[in-house]
Amino acid sequence: MRQRLLGFALVFPALATIVLLFAFPLxxxxxxxxxxxxxxxxxxxxxxxxxxxxxxxFTFLIVGVSxxxxxxxSIAIGGYLTLGSSPTAISALRWLYRWPLFIPFIxxxxxxxxxxxxxxxxxxxxxxxxxxxPIQTVSFLDWRGIVITFVWKQTPFVALxxxxxxxxxxxxxxxxxRNLGAxxxxxxxxxxxxxxxxxxxxxxxxxxxxxxxxxxxxxxINAQSxxxxxxxxxxxxxxxxxxxxxxxLGLISxxxxxxxxxxxxxxxxxxxxxx
Amino acid sequence: xxxxxxxxxxxxAIVLALLFFVIFGPIANMLLWTVAEKWYFPHKLPLEYGFAxxxxxxAPRGGAIESLVNSAMIACGTVVLSLAMAVPAGYALARLRxxxxxxxxxxxxxxxxxxxxxxxxxIARLFYGFGLNGTYVGVILVHxxxxxxxxxxxxxxAFAALDRELExxxxxxxxxxxxxxxxxxxxxxxxxxxxSAIFVFLESLDEFTGTFFVGAPVVKTLPLLLYTATAGxxxxxxxxxxxxxxxxxxxxxxxxxxxxxxxxxxxxxx
Numbered sequence: 001m002r003q004r005l006l007g008f009a010l011v012f013p014a015l016a017t018i019v020l021l022f023a024f025p026l027x028x029x030x031x032x033x034x035x036x037x038x039x040x041x042x043x044x045x046x047x048x049x050x051x052x053x054x055x056x057x058f059t060f061l062i063v064g065v066s067x068x069x070x071x072x073x074s075i076a077i078g079g080y081l082t083l084g085s086s087p088t089a090i091s092a093l094r095w096l097y098r099w100p101l102f103i104p105f106i107x108x109x110x111x112x113x114x115x116x117x118x119x120x121x122x123x124x125x126x127x128x129x130x131x132x133x134p135i136q137t138v139s140f141l142d143w144r145g146i147v148i149t150f151v152w153k154q155t156p157f158v159a160l161x162x163x164x165x166x167x168x169x170x171x172x173x174x175x176x177x178r179n180l181g182a183x184x185x186x187x188x189x190x191x192x193x194x195x196x197x198x199x200x201x202x203x204x205x206x207x208x209x210x211x212x213x214x215x216x217x218x219x220x221i222n223a224q225s226x227x228x229x230x231x232x233x234x235x236x237x238x239x240x241x242x243x244x245x246x247x248x249l250g251l252i253s254x255x256x257x258x259x260x261x262x263x264x265x266x267x268x269x270x271x272x273x274x275x
Numbered sequence: 276x277x278x279x280x281x282x283x284x285x286x287x288a289i290v291l292a293l294l295f296f297v298i299f300g301p302i303a304n305m306l307l308w309t310v311a312e313k314w315y316f317p318h319k320l321p322l323e324y325g326f327a328x329x330x331x332x333x334a335p336r337g338g339a340i341e342s343l344v345n346s347a348m349i350a351c352g353t354v355v356l357s358l359a360m361a362v363p364a365g366y367a368l369a370r371l372r373x374x375x376x377x378x379x380x381x382x383x384x385x386x387x388x389x390x391x392x393x394x395x396x397x398i399a400r401l402f403y404g405f406g407l408n409g410t411y412v413g414v415i416l417v418h419x420x421x422x423x424x425x426x427x428x429x430x431x432x433a434f435a436a437l438d439r440e441l442e443x444x445x446x447x448x449x450x451x452x453x454x455x456x457x458x459x460x461x462x463x464x465x466x467x468x469x470x471s472a473i474f475v476f477l478e479s480l481d482e483f484t485g486t487f488f489v490g491a492p493v494v495k496t497l498p499l500l501l502y503t504a505t506a507g508x509x510x511x512x513x514x515x516x517x518x519x520x521x522x523x524x525x526x527x528x529x530x531x532x533x534x535x536x537x538x539x540x541x542x543x544x545x
Contacts, residue, residue, distance in 0.1 A: 006367070032393070114514070
């Protein structure tokens with residue numbers, strides 16, 4: 001009992017900060033989604049659905065596709081770092097993959113805005129090498145640009161977590177499988193991956209919710225429809241002062257996040273009650 | 276034999292070269308823009324190079340120095356406040372028997388888990404009543420709320436990775452709980468906590484949305500300067516600001532593994 005009290009006292013300041021400066025305004029915003037002209041109503045949600053139906057689907061697809069790509073690249077990177085046969089290639093990869101790790105989203109957005117443009121460095125190099133003619137070049141500054149920026153920025157984070165978890169595994173099982181003649185991919189998917197999937201899942205869920213809250217990347221890469229609902233929320237407020245619809249869109253992202261958190265909690269409980 | 280080996284290296288070399296291009300292409304493009312004085316379609320490279328835009332950015336009226344100082348001060352304040360709360364909380368979550376521990380961990384995820392924009396608008400309204408809008412304290416509070424998740428989760432992972440026996444040994448030879456914490460647990464967890472401090476520092480440096488609603492137009496930070504330059508179509512100034520934000524991020528990337536070991540990383544979020 002004393003330990004519980006002490007534990008609670010130690011957690012309290014941090015907890016109170018989150019409750020006062022986050023949970024409270026969030027509740028206010030969720031309530032605001034159902035308030036218009038002083039009455040409780042579903043009008044805001046209906047209007048948000050009406051105006052931004054396609055963007056809501058797009059947001060989910062953009063973040064979902066990004067998360068899947070991030071997961072695949074992270075498994076590939078972590079897998080090669082753990083099981084690769086060439087020490088030179090491993091250290092080259094280890095040196096390379098982490099560069100975007102802590103680059104801010106707003107900076108990544110600015111980098112990609114110049115790189116992926118019609119006359120950006122990517123198209124210039126592709127035409128210089130002869131893969132494209134100047135007429136074939138297109139700008140990637142649409143939903144693809146958002147996905148590319150997210151994957152570029154978030155993969156190192158998940159790969160670092162996954163590679164860390166893989167590095168702390170017991171090597172004897174891997175060596176045993178290798179001695180029995182198992183191939184690299186087979187060892188990765190049947191031995192290594194099952195042991196690190198909780199770390200992978202944590203990384204992917206964190207990335208999912210982080211990407212869902214980023215405003216700067218959709219605003220800088222592509223703020224025209226179809227875009228992400230964070231950009232729409234900023235637009236509703238800056239252009240119309242329309243808090244009702246903005247809060248309704250906020251509620252929709254909360255529902256997406258809630259679904260993901262539910263998977264995490266469920267999975268955590270199945271793993272032994274300690275998410 | 277030599278030839279066969281070279282052929283085996285080919286796929287690896289191609290993949291690594293592609294990765295090199297994907298990682299460094301955008302950075303190279305930004306670096307070119309920072310020194311491009313004249314660059315327009317269809318030229319593949321800048322027509323004139325120079326540092327004229329650097330002079331403009333760092334001139335007293337360019338705003339970069341002011342934004343840099345503001346950003347650094349806010350980030351330091353955020354680190355101090357976050358750690359003061361996260362170290363005790365992380366220790367309690369890792370070591371003490373807490374009811375609903377999973378739920379508590381999830382509460383700290385909240386600022387990352389929900390779209391921040393509507394929250395920041397309501398915080399701005401709340402702060403307005405307390406006179407906190409447009410103040411450093413207001414911005415630091417917002418950044419702290421946002422950074423607490425990293426601070427608490429990493430601190431908790433760092434404490435959880437400690438060898439319990441060392442703490443028990445200290446208790447057995449008569450050290451009290453506070454002394455054990457200060458002389459055994461805290462120093463051993465220090466690398467992880469330092470990593471979380473740098474993490475929070477960078478998160479604060481990066482933060483855009485909250486500063487925009489709570490701090491603007493009084494408190495100007497580097498991300499706000501970057502966004503204004505991009506929105507105005509000024510690629511040179513945007514790229515120079517981006518470079519200033521990029522340097523500490525990449526420096527941290529190189530040292531992070533010195534501070535945070537694999538066994539700590541494997542425990543983040545558990």
